Amino acid sequence: MIPRIAAGFARHLTSYDTAATAQAQIADRLAARIAPRIAPAARILELGHGTGFLTRQLARLAPDEIWLNDLVAPLPEMSWPAATKVQALPGDAAALRFPAGLDLIASASMLQWLADPAALLHRAAQALRPGGILAVSSFGPGNFPELAGLGLPPGAPAYRDAAGLCADLPAGMQVLDAWDESLPRAFPDARALMAHLRATGVNGLRAGHLTVPRLRALMRQMNRAGPTTLTYRPSYCIARRC
Numbered sequence: 001m002i003p004r005i006a007a008g009f010a011r012h013l014t015s016y017d018t019a020a021t022a023q024a025q026i027a028d029r030l031a032a033r034i035a036p037r038i039a040p041a042a043r044i045l046e047l048g049h050g051t052g053f054l055t056r057q058l059a060r061l062a063p064d065e066i067w068l069n070d071l072v073a074p075l076p077e078m079s080w081p082a083a084t085k086v087q088a089l090p091g092d093a094a095a096l097r098f099p100a101g102l103d104l105i106a107s108a109s110m111l112q113w114l115a116d117p118a119a120l121l122h123r124a125a126q127a128l129r130p131g132g133i134l135a136v137s138s139f140g141p142g143n144f145p146e147l148a149g150l151g152l153p154p155g156a157p158a159y160r161d162a163a164g165l166c167a168d169l170p171a172g173m174q175v176l177d178a179w180d181e182s183l184p185r186a187f188p189d190a191r192a193l194m195a196h197l198r199a200t201g202v203n204g205l206r207a208g209h210l211t212v213p214r215l216r217a218l219m220r221q222m223n224r225a226g227p228t229t230l231t232y233r234p235s236y237c238i239a240r241r242c
């Protein structure tokens, strides 16, 4: 599982920045609600930084220290405040040695790729100082309803809606904010929709489920149905360690 996920993202890192407009929007929305809760000179860990949509926003908090984790992505190319110490923590977040006493652990659009996201949330909570903030986004079970409506596999894994995300937090975490969204994306045709999925690192549609002729038949069906949309259903949870 991990090598397949790693290969999917590694192959499409260059196209991700342009294609992943929904993920960019999600990172912005999460960052907007993190910012008022974090004082300058914080100690921050980001899980699954990818090409840096959320990382760039975290840099604006002028952290003292930031640890950046991703399974495959190199550190994002960006500038940092001179006083910020940046440290890479590459590899599987599930196997990570967390720094202790953190002010903020943040992660956008990554949890759903893990085999056991709840276990990671528990470990993350333990790495926070009392009063520290955990801020995450994922995708709810209603993600990509258009694909499910055609009987297609979802293509990308989903995890929990906002209520479910919060329910997976360990005891001792106080939920400060939780919300779900619906972000539709329109495409000229089914081919463009599939190319979008691939460009964002999602290549699971055909993973053992669909033959090429069957996929082509489904794409023709999508084109006959008219304008092609893909609806992202992101979920968010922000909580404080008591």
Ligand SMILES: C[S@@+](CC[C@H](N)C(=O)[O-])C[C@H]1O[C@@H](n2cnc3c(N)ncnc32)[C@H](O)[C@@H]1O
Binding pocket: 005, 006, 009, 020, 023, 024, 027, 047, 048, 049, 050, 051, 052, 053, 054, 069, 070, 071, 072, 073, 091, 092, 093, 094, 107, 108, 109, 110, 113, 114
């Ligand atoms: C959809 S991208 C999101 C990237 C970024 N956070 C954003 O908002 O655009 C998911 C990222 O999670 C990373 N990822 C997937 N599984 C992971 C794991 N087990 N440990 C660490 N990172 C992982 C991928 O390499 C990829 O960069």
